[in-house]
Amino acid sequence: xxxxxxVVDMQRDLCLNARRRExxxxxxxxxxxxxxxxxxAGCLIVYSVFSLPPDDEQFERFGDRYCIEGTPxxxxxxxxxxxxxxxxxxxKHSVFFETDLDQMLRERGVRRVLFAxxxxxxxILTSAADANFRxxxxxxxxxxxxxxxxxxxxxxxxWISRYVGGVLSVDEAIASVGSGSCRE
Amino acid sequence: xxxxxxxxxxxxxxxxxxGEGVGAFDQFFAEExxxxxxxxxxxxxxxxxxxxxxxxxxAVTCDGFTVDPLFFPGGxxxxxxxxxxxxDLLTEGARPEWLLMSLVLEEGVDPxxxxxxxxxxxxxxxxxxATLVGGDTKTIKSPMPGLIVMITGLGRIAxxxxxxxxxxxxxxxxxVVTGPVGAHSVAVLSAREGLGFExxxxxxxRDVGLSIGSLVMSSPWIHALRDAxxxxxxxxxxxxxSATGMAVEIDADAVPVAREVIMAAEMxxxxxxxxxxxxxxxxxxxxxxxxxxxxxxRATYGFPEAAxxxxxxxxxDPLAKVLLRRGGEVxxxxxxxxxxxxxLC
Numbered sequence: 001x002x003x004x005x006x007v008v009d010m011q012r013d014l015c016l017n018a019r020r021r022e023x024x025x026x027x028x029x030x031x032x033x034x035x036x037x038x039x040x041a042g043c044l045i046v047y048s049v050f051s052l053p054p055d056d057e058q059f060e061r062f063g064d065r066y067c068i069e070g071t072p073x074x075x076x077x078x079x080x081x082x083x084x085x086x087x088x089x090x091x092k093h094s095v096f097f098e099t100d101l102d103q104m105l106r107e108r109g110v111r112r113v114l115f116a117x118x119x120x121x122x123x124i125l126t127s128a129a130d131a132n133f134r135x136x137x138x139x140x141x142x143x144x145x146x147x148x149x150x151x152x153x154x155x156x157x158x159w160i161s162r163y164v165g166g167v168l169s170v171d172e173a174i175a176s177v178g179s180g181s182c183r184e
Numbered sequence: 185x186x187x188x189x190x191x192x193x194x195x196x197x198x199x200x201x202x203g204e205g206v207g208a209f210d211q212f213f214a215e216e217x218x219x220x221x222x223x224x225x226x227x228x229x230x231x232x233x234x235x236x237x238x239x240x241x242x243a244v245t246c247d248g249f250t251v252d253p254l255f256f257p258g259g260x261x262x263x264x265x266x267x268x269x270x271x272d273l274l275t276e277g278a279r280p281e282w283l284l285m286s287l288v289l290e291e292g293v294d295p296x297x298x299x300x301x302x303x304x305x306x307x308x309x310x311x312x313x314a315t316l317v318g319g320d321t322k323t324i325k326s327p328m329p330g331l332i333v334m335i336t337g338l339g340r341i342a343x344x345x346x347x348x349x350x351x352x353x354x355x356x357x358x359x360v361v362t363g364p365v366g367a368h369s370v371a372v373l374s375a376r377e378g379l380g381f382e383x384x385x386x387x388x389x390r391d392v393g394l395s396i397g398s399l400v401m402s403s404p405w406i407h408a409l410r411d412a413x414x415x416x417x418x419x420x421x422x423x424x425x426s427a428t429g430m431a432v433e434i435d436a437d438a439v440p441v442a443r444e445v446i447m448a449a450e451m452x453x454x455x456x457x458x459x460x461x462x463x464x465x466x467x468x469x470x471x472x473x474x475x476x477x478x479x480x481x482r483a484t485y486g487f488p489e490a491a492x493x494x495x496x497x498x499x500x501d502p503l504a505k506v507l508l509r510r511g512g513e514v515x516x517x518x519x520x521x522x523x524x525x526x527x528l529c
Contacts, residue, residue, distance in 0.1 A: 057252075057328055058377070092378020102369050125451060130380025 004044040004110040005034065005096055008117030008124055009169055010080055011049055013066040013073030019148040019165040020118065028079055028142035030170040031116050035084055044065075044108050045085025047076060048095045048117070056091070093123045094130040102134055112137045114173055116144035121156040132164035143170040189295075206415045206458075207521035210426075230271035230349060231410065231429065234291070234341065237484035241341040243278035244319045245269055254297065258386030260366075261333055262304030264462060269337035271311050273462070274393040277343025277401055283337040285319035289444055292329035301331060311320050311393045316338075316522045345404035347398040350468075352407040357496045358474035359434060360467045362487045363388060365417050366445040369459035374448065381448045390463035392474045395485045405470040406477075416458040418506065420466045422519045425505035433507040433514070434494030457508075458520070467495060 010031075015024040038045055050067035051074060052058070057066045067074040071090075076087070090099050105113070113136045115124050128138035140160050147153035156164050157167045168176070191234045197216075201208035207489060218226055225233050232245035249265040259267075270280045291297065314337065345354055367388045374381035393400070394409065400406055417439060421432045441449075441456045447457045462510065469477055473490035481490035499505065506517040 055327070089377075094378045094380040096380065097378030126379045129447065130383075133380055133384045151255070159447075159451060172528075 002043075002109050003038070003041075003109045003112040003114060004021075004046065004105055004108070005085070005114045005116065006101070007031065007045065007047045007080070007085075007125065008095060008115060008127065009033065009050055009067075009119075010077055010117050011067050011073065013071075013074050014050075014075045014118060014138060015031040015079060015092055015149035019076075020146060023146045023148065024077075024118070027146050030141070031095055032079070034096040034114070034116055034141060034144050034170055034173055035080075038177050039084040042112060043177055044104065045083075045122075046095075046104070046149070047080065047085060048090050048099075048123075049074065049076060049087060050091070052091060053131060073159070074088055093126040095123070095127040096134065097152035103151045104135065108165075110136065112139060114168075114177075117145035118143040119152075120147040121149070121152040124158045128160045129164050139159045139173065140167050141170050141173045142167055144173075177179040193365070200349070201521065204414060205520045206419055206422075207371070210519070211521075219260045227421070228351070230425065231275040232278070232337075233388045234276055234347070237388060238370050238405065240336055241277035241319060243273045243341050244336065244338050245272040246336045246406055248332060250328070250332050251372060252328075253372070253375050254301065254330055255388055257371045257382050259389035259462070260301065261331070262301040264387075265333040265335045265388050266305055266308035266312055266314070267389050267462060268411075268413070269335045269384075269439040270391040270393050271312070271413075273337050273466070274350065274397065274400060274465075275408075276285060276341055277348045278339035278341045278398055279337045279393055280309075280314035280337045280391075282317045282337070283314045284334075287321045288334070289321065289323045290326035290329045292326075292330060293439065294329070298331060301333070303415060305333070305518055308391070310414040327390070339386040342401045344402055346407075348400070348408055350372045350408050351358055353424065353428050353468045353496055354407070354470075355430055355473035355496060355498045357407055357468045358471060358492060359432070359496065360469060360477050360490060361412075361417065361423075361439060361493050362392065362465045362467065362481060362482070362490050363462055363463070364440040364442050364445065364489050365412065365461055366441055366449060366456040366459035368462045369416075369454075370445050370448040372460075373452070379448065379451075385442065385444050385448065388461055388463035391409055392463055392465055396465075396481070399485065401482070405473045406467060407470065408468040409465050412461045412464050414460055416460060417464075418455070418457045418517055421506045421517070423523040424466075424468070425499075428495050428496065428501065430502075431462050431504055431507060432494065432496055433509065436508045438491050438493045440489040440491050458492055471495075 051066050051069045054068050113131045132137040161167050197208040197212045204213045232243040235242045251261050254261045273280050368387045371387040371445050411421045425432045478490050478492050481487040504516050507514050508517050
């Protein structure tokens with residue numbers, strides 16, 4: 001079964017935020033291992049980035065401003081460079097919402113989508129649900145998905161397992177793509 | 185005069201919480217509106233007013249509609265406005281015959297968006313058998329260009345026999361819900377925030393009277409009905425309990441909820457029974473008739489998931505207004521002062 005890796009919103013505004021910085025630092029080695037393994041296996045790798053207009057209405061709802069298009073805060077963190085895949089802009093929580101991701105996955109015959117990045121209980125969760133509704137098997141990679149709130153992360157992973165997909169350890173995820181699954 | 189609930193005990197209502205239509209609205213209505221404009225008709229807190237001219241009895245309702253986004257799976261603000269008006273009139277046993285429409289355009293709104301909304305209003309009005317006979321248009325400055333639709337609907341009460349309303353509900357009456365709950369909230373929230381559910385969940389927005397209008401008009405064993413909009417199913421049950429002074433007990437496990445709505449509600453930390461619906465009614469019927477109504481709704485009227493969910497009875501404990509049976513346990517449902525905020529960040 002062909003796989004793809006989606007690295008969700010690893011941007012400066014979100015990763016350097018004091019509420020998440022420690023969690024990002026802890027997750028980065030696993031994320032980089034996973035990216036390397038997927039790259040070596042020939043998997044499609046997509047880095048999603050929030051790219052929001054300065055007056056985006058979600059800023060008022062969430063009481064915060066972040067990832068405004070063209071600002072340094074919207075850039076991916078430097079630890080991910082050079083990129084080993086495609087950068088894809090999005091404006092809502094799900095990586096599928098009004099993006100070309102579904103089409104990209106279909107063109108490559110992808111059936112299984114690995115998720116890394118942040119936040120687990122929002123964008124990873126909604127993207128996993130969306131992937132399931134579109135016929136893919138979403139798999140969150142436990143050490144590679146990040147949340148500022150440990151309980152929220154645990155609840156989100158339990159939700160994904162219960163309703164839409166599964167959760168793998170980073171070793172399990174690497175082993176699964178290392179078997180050449182992306183080239184099938 | 186039906187009792188009016190004072191729930192606040194000093195809770196300061198805000199414009200935001202009043203708009204949610206639950207406990208804070210009860211306080212606002214009792215302390216700020218009814219206190220200034222006392223009347224028996226207003227105190228009924230019906231979804232439509234009943235105006236008795238002797239040989240002619242009219243139902244009249246007025247409602248303002250805002251929704252973000254304006255177009256969502258299963259509907260749009262125009263369809264929502266007409267269906268919401270029709271559903272409110274149905275609670276008094278009337279169909280929409282005449283509509284007045286007030287539009288508030290927010291500066292910068294795309295004229296094509298306005299045209300689409302007007303087309304939708306016209307299309308749904310035609311389906312519902314209503315004629316637009318007047319209205320008004322204003323423009324305001326707003327940071328987010330869109331529009332607000334206000335509709336006044338009038339119709340002759342065609343109900344034969346005793347009037348509909350919570351006043352007609354008796355101890356022993358049974359409760360039926362016409363369909364699965366929560367879809368409208370999930371569809372709109374998902375379309376606004378990009379949660380993924382917008383492709384699998386559509387709003388239930390519909391003019392319910394198109395299906396069951398004749399049944400409601402001709403069935404004296406139907407005592408009251410209310411569409412479970414803001415505040416959801418639980419909101420209606422609390423209003424029923426407060427208006428009648430009786431207790432309402434339902435089997436929460438019997439309430440139909442789509443799997444995707446359960447998933448979304450759990451994801452967002454919301455209760456499906458409190459989510460907004462736009463085409464789902466709670467119907468109070470004479471004891472012993474719920475099973476018959478449910479079977480008819482399923483087989484004949486296009487509500488395949490209609491379900492008998494509970495009953496109304498004398499209130500033994502003054503605080504036990506609404507009781508929920510779930511998994512064999514019974515708990516008292518408290519009327520929330522405001523609705524929960526979706527868990528999105």
